[in-house]
Amino acid sequence: MGKPEKKLKKILRILGIAGAVYGVFRFLLPLVIPFLFALIFAVWLHPSANRISHCLRWKIPGIKRQVTVPEGAVAVMELLLIFSALAAMACFGGRKLFQEIVRLSEHLPSRIREADRVLTKLCRLTEKTFGLKSDFVVLALRTLLREGMFSLRQRAMTLIVGHSAMCLRFCIYAGVFGAIVLIATGLLVQEMDFWKKRIRNSEFQREWNQVCERLTSAGAAYLRAQGMILILTTLICIFGFWLMKSPYYLLAGIFVGILDALPIFGVGTVLIPWGILMLFIGNWRKAVLLFVIYVVCYFLREILEAKLMSRKVGMTPFETLLSMYVGLELFGIAGFLLGPVGLLMIRDLSRIWETDEGGEAAAAGGQE
Incomplete structure (x- = not known):
């Protein structure tokens, strides 16, 4: 077990970094x-x-320089x-x-x-x-x-x-x-x-490089995964609504695809009540199609998120949801993105600071 002073120092360091990140974002x-x-x-x-x-590049006659x-x-x-x-x-x-x-x-x-x-x-x-x-x-x-x-x-x-x-x-x-x-x-x-x-x-070269590299890889993985999920979900919905012979298949498909990109909502927000309504009025074909579209979109999101994001982002789904909710409360709609980014910055800066302190302590011990 660590010493109480060390634990308190670590807590204060994390709180200080979190406050600095919040101030930068705000x-x-x-x-x-x-x-x-x-x-x-x-x-x-x-x-x-x-x-x-x-x-x-080209040369102009009479001028030696390109x-x-x-x-x-x-x-x-x-x-x-x-x-x-x-x-x-x-x-x-x-x-x-x-x-x-x-x-x-x-x-x-x-x-x-x-x-x-x-x-x-x-x-x-x-x-x-x-x-x-x-x-x-x-x-x-x-x-x-x-x-x-x-x-x-x-x-x-x-x-x-x-x-x-x-x-x-x-x-x-x-x-x-x-x-x-x-x-x-x-x-x-x-x-x-x-x-x-x-x-x-710069004095902060190592911190800048490490945080930027981390955010770049995590951000690229997040945007690539969400972009692919958004496009594929929209195409699946458009195709499914076209099979249902809906005259508004493009409009409805884009709407459901965008709704699926929002963390709190999803395709089930529209497709499940719609499918239940079709069951009530006896339209079994449309109800089955709607439930099939929902299942395909659900497994598509689960597979792509697990494959493209888990290793790069380094956050569990619960941590992602928690950071998004905290970001939403602090920064509004932009907090859906700023929350996970802020959590990554706090985590990485804390590790860098802890590594630097460990190295300084080891160096001081060697001099003694």
Whole structure:
């Protein structure tokens, strides 16, 4: 067993590191978030920008020195091409989604009547099962839905009118944010050698390298796993809803895929109640398809997360869920990502500090 003073010192060290990480996330990160994105893009694009810049060299007659395209300009052009491709894909997908939304709005009255018919059938069954008065549950549910729709409509109008100026500010902020990211990416790529040399000569070189390497490997594993799960889940749902002959298979598949990416929710949030509803109305084919889609998506997530994340991230599922919840309480929606990152930083910095203290103690003992 360790000495009480050593245990207390370890607890205080962990608390101090946790407080420092919280302070960085709370106060410093919002100020440097565009430059953090620029750093990620710069590290990613620097090798290709360097190669392309070396290829784009030519001599101008009468000038002995070669003329080259700066690496930073090449990186900015690469980033613009990537963003343009993503915007084109978003426009194509958005056009398809808009068509499905228009089709949904055109068929909305018939869908409402169908839903009313199904709910009425369920209410009749409930009344018969519990021996209630005829139309008691039906009238209560219709009154509840009518009041709920009125309240929802009022709140929607309030949000639209009250947040129009906020949407305009958000658009302006997004434009400024994107411009800063582009410019900072070009500058960082251009000055990459300078910053590498500066980090090598820094006092915190070992800590920086170890934490960055750890976060890079864990972050890459996490994003790769979640990205693959999101894409495959969305494709499976789209294909399954297409087999169900749903006219909104693309819209529904993307919605369920995004819902599955949220830690608290999942595909079962939609597919299980939907499947139970299909069983109640006697549509066995759709019910079976929905349950099959759920099982496939569930095992897909379990297999891919275990294969791609467990070794790289180094956190158990309980630790991941706990860190996500604490991050959500501290930082809002961004805490889903900041929570696990913060836990990794606290753990790795504590180990580095403990190793340094052990080495200093051993050195002091040797001198004695």
